[in-house]
Amino acid sequence: MKILTYKTRQVKAQEHSSFYWLINDLSVFIERSLKHIFKNKDQLLGLTVQPIMFMMLFRYVFGGAINTGGTTYVNFLVAGILIQSVAFGALTTSLSVATDLQRGIIERFKSLPTVSWGVLMGHVSADLVRNILQSVIMIGVGMLVGFRPTASVTDWFAIAGLILLFTFAISWVAAIMGLVAKTIEAVQWLGFFIIFPFTFASAAFAPTDSMPYALRLFAENQPVTHIIEAVRALMIGTPVGNHIVLSIIWFTGITIIAIPIASYLFRQYSGR
Amino acid sequence: MDQSNSTIKVRGLTKSFKDLKVLTGIELEVKRGTVLALLGPNGAGKTTTIRILSTLLRPDGGDAFIDGHSVVKEPDKVRASIGLTGQYAAVDEYLTGRENLEMMGRLYHLSRADAKIRGEELLEQFDLEKAATRTVKTYSGGMRRRLDLAASLIATPPVLFLDEPTTGLDPRSRLAMWGIIEQLVEADVTILLTTQQLEEADMLADRIAVLDHGRIIVEGTSDELKAKVGKERLELTIRKDNYEKAIQLLGGEVVQKDPQRHLVSIATSGTVHEIKRVLEKMEAATIEVESMSVHKPTLDDVFLQFTGHGAEANQNTEELTNA
Ligand SMILES: Nc1ncnc2c1ncn2[C@@H]1O[C@H](COP(=O)(O)OP(=O)(O)O)[C@@H](O)[C@H]1O
Numbered sequence: 001m002k003i004l005t006y007k008t009r010q011v012k013a014q015e016h017s018s019f020y021w022l023i024n025d026l027s028v029f030i031e032r033s034l035k036h037i038f039k040n041k042d043q044l045l046g047l048t049v050q051p052i053m054f055m056m057l058f059r060y061v062f063g064g065a066i067n068t069g070g071t072t073y074v075n076f077l078v079a080g081i082l083i084q085s086v087a088f089g090a091l092t093t094s095l096s097v098a099t100d101l102q103r104g105i106i107e108r109f110k111s112l113p114t115v116s117w118g119v120l121m122g123h124v125s126a127d128l129v130r131n132i133l134q135s136v137i138m139i140g141v142g143m144l145v146g147f148r149p150t151a152s153v154t155d156w157f158a159i160a161g162l163i164l165l166f167t168f169a170i171s172w173v174a175a176i177m178g179l180v181a182k183t184i185e186a187v188q189w190l191g192f193f194i195i196f197p198f199t200f201a202s203a204a205f206a207p208t209d210s211m212p213y214a215l216r217l218f219a220e221n222q223p224v225t226h227i228i229e230a231v232r233a234l235m236i237g238t239p240v241g242n243h244i245v246l247s248i249i250w251f252t253g254i255t256i257i258a259i260p261i262a263s264y265l266f267r268q269y270s271g272r
Numbered sequence: 273m274d275q276s277n278s279t280i281k282v283r284g285l286t287k288s289f290k291d292l293k294v295l296t297g298i299e300l301e302v303k304r305g306t307v308l309a310l311l312g313p314n315g316a317g318k319t320t321t322i323r324i325l326s327t328l329l330r331p332d333g334g335d336a337f338i339d340g341h342s343v344v345k346e347p348d349k350v351r352a353s354i355g356l357t358g359q360y361a362a363v364d365e366y367l368t369g370r371e372n373l374e375m376m377g378r379l380y381h382l383s384r385a386d387a388k389i390r391g392e393e394l395l396e397q398f399d400l401e402k403a404a405t406r407t408v409k410t411y412s413g414g415m416r417r418r419l420d421l422a423a424s425l426i427a428t429p430p431v432l433f434l435d436e437p438t439t440g441l442d443p444r445s446r447l448a449m450w451g452i453i454e455q456l457v458e459a460d461v462t463i464l465l466t467t468q469q470l471e472e473a474d475m476l477a478d479r480i481a482v483l484d485h486g487r488i489i490v491e492g493t494s495d496e497l498k499a500k501v502g503k504e505r506l507e508l509t510i511r512k513d514n515y516e517k518a519i520q521l522l523g524g525e526v527v528q529k530d531p532q533r534h535l536v537s538i539a540t541s542g543t544v545h546e547i548k549r550v551l552e553k554m555e556a557a558t559i560e561v562e563s564m565s566v567h568k569p570t571l572d573d574v575f576l577q578f579t580g581h582g583a584e585a586n587q588n589t590e591e592l593t594n595a
Pocket residue numbers: 270271272289292294312313314315316317318319320321586587588590591
């Protein structure tokens with residue numbers, strides 16, 4: 001066996017402003033999480049195969065049974081399935097945070113002279129990148145199975161902006177879920193119970209007017225429906241109403257509340 | 273600033289988790305370029321102490337100073353001068369060994385170039401060159417521990433905390449780890465490490481502090497400790513009906529007895545002369561010794577000596593669930 005030797009010249013940390021280090025640390029963490037997208041096979045599969053399967057399932061299995069009035073079901077479906085996938089995609093942040101906690105990596109980052117909550121920012125940023133990729137894949141697959149959007153270039157930019165805002169907000173909520181759940185198993189349960197009702201009790205897969213009254217009341221007024229209706233209206237030209245404004249208010253609000261809570265929980269975390 | 277020449281100073285540290293008093297007033301000093309081993313059984317409070325010293329946990333009372341900086345009041349300054357290797361390897365599974373080291377270097381605020389150079393140096397020194405481009409997921413336990421230690425050395429911190437650095441390692445990796453620790457000390461690094469084994473503490477440390485139920489029950493050089501505990505243990509199995517007689521004859525020399533298995537232990541220097549003296553004494557009194565063995569004192573022996581009880585795990589079995 002090789003005899004290990006430890007000899008070194010001393011190295012010194014550089015001197016820079018704390019703003020410089022903030023940017024440095026955040027970019028190191030973002031780079032780390034972006035690498036995870038391509039090195040973690042679960043993430044890659046989730047990114048590609050899963051949305052395609054969902055698209056096929058709803059388009060061909062359930063689609064025929066759902067009445068969407070004047071629009072074709074596939075035109076109706078794409079916005080809903082897109083937002084639903086993005087919401088479930090945010091669970092990757094919860095899982096990544098819980099994994100980092102379980103492995104002791106967060107403890108380790110906290111012992112460094114580093115802006116350690118940047119590790120959350122890294123996971124959230126990776127979500128943004130992943131969700132944009134996933135959305136492009138889904139829209140592409142949608143077009144193959146008959147999706148015919150009428151959106152203009154400006155509309156597409158607006159759609160991208162809304163999806164990014166939505167992802168950003170939901171990912172910070174997901175980061176909180178990861179910090180609260182602390183273990184991968186607990187994240188899976190918590191995620192299911194929180195994300196499932198908001199995405200399925202919405203206008204994602206069927207028009208809300210076919211739902212029973214109480215469910216409909218919830219479905220029509222909860223934020224995920226607003227973002228779905230906004231994206232759908234921009235894609236296929238259905239009436240947009242106040243859905244865009246309400247989406248922006250809701251998800252900006254959620255972001256503003258979620259970030260301080262996440263960073264508070266992060267600072268408070270002290271093992272187990 | 274604290275004026276003494278100790279690199280690590282711990283003053284009256286206390287910590288409780290709810291009703292569980294884990295630390296009840298820890299006092300320690302570690303001089304520059306030396307090793308202190310914190311020795312204690314599972315649940316004694318070793319990890320808790322390390323976590324407070326590395327700013328991960330706030331103490332309820334007391335303070336600790338690393339290079340003169342308070343862990344409570346100046347955690348950022350402390351973090352810049354410490355390296356921490358926890359009880360379980362905390363490295364990024366999805367990154368390669370090389371990527372892990374470079375990431376840590378940049379988080380310690382080395383320049384990109386320095387982080388790269390140090391990364392390569394460490395990969396070579398820790399025999400991880402061949403695995404450098406593999407993701408850590410594929411590493412063995414020993415490789416992970418080495419990478420973990422390498423990561424905490426990337427910025428050449430003057431102070432190093434090692435929490436049970438050899439627990440769970442195979443004998444070869446353990447020897448390699450010991451070798452590295454010795455060389456770190458030669459490079460003037462100040463080390464506080466924890467262990468459950470007296471032998472390891474003896475091997476590596478300049479001074480040993482024994483932790484029991486959250487306080488230091490004895491502290492000193494390994495020679496000082498041995499002078500108190502005895503260098504070697506002579507263990508005799510006595511014929512059953514001679515047992516009481518043997519105990520009486522040996523009197524104050526007995527450090528441990530087990531009437532059930534009619535065993536008696538004596539602290540000795542371990543020399544042939546000593547052993548002969550004891551055996552002749554038994555012979556003269558016509559006490560029949562069925563078998564004998566000589567062994568080095570264990571953590572258990574130290575505990576018996578200073579607390580009157582063995583080194584049983586202090587609290588619950590929670591540690592097991594972490595492994
Ligand atoms: N975060 C925590 N919350 C509650 N109890 C804890 C926590 N950390 C440690 N303990 C308890 O404190 C005691 C000392 O633990 P620890 O410092 O890990 O011991 P050691 O490292 O010596 O085995 C144990 O009983 C352990 O269960």
